[in-house]
Amino acid sequence: MPVPDLPAILATVGVIVTAGVAGWLAGLVVRGESAGCVVNILLGIVGGALATFIGATVGWRPEGLLWSIALAATGAAVVLVLVEAVRLAWRRRRDG
Numbered sequence: 001m002p003v004p005d006l007p008a009i010l011a012t013v014g015v016i017v018t019a020g021v022a023g024w025l026a027g028l029v030v031r032g033e034s035a036g037c038v039v040n041i042l043l044g045i046v047g048g049a050l051a052t053f054i055g056a057t058v059g060w061r062p063e064g065l066l067w068s069i070a071l072a073a074t075g076a077a078v079v080l081v082l083v084e085a086v087r088l089a090w091r092r093r094r095d096g
Contacts, residue, residue, distance in 0.1 A: 018065070019044025022072035029073075030080045047076025 021041030026047060051071045056059060062071055 001052060014042030015045075016041055018069055022048060022067060022069050023071070023076050025073040026076035026080050030077050030084065036093030043076040043079055044072050047074070047079045049075070050079060 020037065020041045021044070023042065023044035026043055027040060046069070048071065052074075055071060058090055062068060
């Protein structure tokens with residue numbers, strides 16, 4: 001039986017935890033409540049990827065866990081605002 005790659009496993013767990021915290025923070029800021037564990041993690045991953053892409057485009061790359069969480073939470077908040085805007089527009093269109 002092959003030995004699992006412990007650093008890769010820990011890195012994956014770290015990304016999931018960081019994304020979960022970032023999504024939770026974004027949910028608190030934008031909605032005033034958490035959106036649920038899975039949605040928080042997905043928001044954090046998408047927001048972190050978005051914010052990292054934008055940061056790399058302008059030449060800024062934060063170092064450290066707190067900056068990573070702040071960057072992912074900011075990106076997740078932007079994603080959450082966009083999702084809420086699309087949801088609101090869809091409801092208005094549906095309701096007439």
